[in-house]
Amino acid sequence: MILTVDIGNTTMTMGLYTPEGVLQFRGSIKTDKNKTRDQIAIDLLDMFQLYQADIRDVTGAVVSSVVPPMTGAMADAIRQLSGVRPMIVGPGVKTGMNILAEVHNQLGADIVASSVAALQKYPQPIIVIDMGTATTLSYLGESTYKGCVIIPGVRIAVEALSGRAAELPHISLEEPPSIFGRSTIDAMRSGVLYGNAGMIDSMIQRMEEAARPVATVVMTGGNAALIQKYCKREILIDENLLLDGLYYLYQKNLDRRRKRGE
Numbered sequence: 213m214i215l216t217v218d219i220g221n222t223t224m225t226m227g228l229y230t231p232e233g234v235l236q237f238r239g240s241i242k243t244d245k246n247k248t249r250d251q252i253a254i255d256l257l258d259m260f261q262l263y264q265a266d267i268r269d270v271t272g273a274v275v276s277s278v279v280p281p282m283t284g285a286m287a288d289a290i291r292q293l294s295g296v297r298p299m300i301v302g303p304g305v306k307t308g309m310n311i312l313a314e315v316h317n318q319l320g321a322d323i324v325a326s327s328v329a330a331l332q333k334y335p336q337p338i339i340v341i342d343m344g345t346a347t348t349l350s351y352l353g354e355s356t357y358k359g360c361v362i363i364p365g366v367r368i369a370v371e372a373l374s375g376r377a378a379e380l381p382h383i384s385l386e387e388p389p390s391i392f393g394r395s396t397i398d399a400m401r402s403g404v405l406y407g408n409a410g411m412i413d414s415m416i417q418r419m420e421e422a423a424r425p426v427a428t429v430v431m432t433g434g435n436a437a438l439i440q441k442y443c444k445r446e447i448l449i450d451e452n453l454l455l456d457g458l459y460y461l462y463q464k465n466l467d468r469r470r471k472r473g474e
């Protein structure tokens with residue numbers, strides 16, 4: 213079994229794949245930079261117990277992280293529990309994808325993983341949208357990562373607004389009765405939901421104008437379902453995109469790791 217783990221700024225998501233690539237379970241736990249290695253190990257054990265799987269069946273593991281202080285602790289915890297040394301997505305990992313980036317290792321490991329998965333799963337050119345802590349849109353064509361945009365995420369934008377405007381409350385993101393807010397809360401909900409959806413539609417259009425029209429727009433991340441339903445463009449939702457990418461990266465690098473005796 214192959215364990216895949218993505219450490220994002222809000223959640224750590226874990227998935228267990230069979231060697232053939234069938235996802236057995238996917239679970240997530242809140243990201244917390246202050247956790248010790250032991251606490252992370254307990255989180256892993258809990259997740260396996262919850263989904264009635266045995267961590268000793270893990271024969272390979274792969275981790276992507278955009279939270280550097282947690283990467284080493286997660287790798288250590290996986291090694292302690294399964295005896296497997298995880299592959300860390302970063303310099304030295306073969307992606308099979310040409311990356312047009314000025315500083316190669318600056319590109320987030322999560323963006324690398326979901327781009328690899330999108331190229332494997334969908335017709336090109338592709339725009340991959342990750343609605344996580346940050347909202348990112350990446351443009352892929354000719355098996356090449358051509359660049360991305362990074363935008364404040366849906367939740368952090370609305371939290372910043374509530375935090376900085378004395379009369380604006382913290383709100384839950386539910387559908388307002390109409391685009392015209394007639395209470396403060398509905399006005400904020402309308403602004404956040406339709407505003408983010410409109411921004412996504414417009415960014416897709418601008419990226420297509422700057423490159424070529426795309427064959428696929430695919431969205432993932434914790435806020436994907438919330439925003440996709442208000443977008444005018446047809447957008448696929450793929451909740452497993454990032455973890456699938458980690459599984460593919462693991463498979464692509466298997467021979468290389470074997471040769472190095474890892």
Ligand SMILES: Nc1ncnc2c1ncn2[C@@H]1O[C@H](COP(=O)(O)OP(=O)(O)O)[C@@H](O)[C@H]1O
Nearest residue numbers: 220221222223343344345346365367433434435
């Ligand atoms: N069940 C959920 N668990 C965690 N975050 C969620 C959930 N549903 C929606 N969200 C929202 O999704 C965002 C986090 O998305 P996620 O893809 O986990 O981010 P990251 O990859 O940055 O950790 C947050 O803005 C959060 O408000």
Ligand SMILES: CC(C)(COP(=O)(O)O)[C@@H](O)C(=O)NCCC(=O)O
Nearest residue numbers: 220221278318319320322344345346
């Ligand atoms: C853009 C991100 C903050 C998104 O993180 P997330 O919302 O998934 O937690 C992350 O991919 C990151 O830190 N990237 C490094 C900078 C770059 O990709 O260019």
Ligand SMILES: [K+]
Nearest residue numbers: 218220223225
């Ligand atoms: K995540």
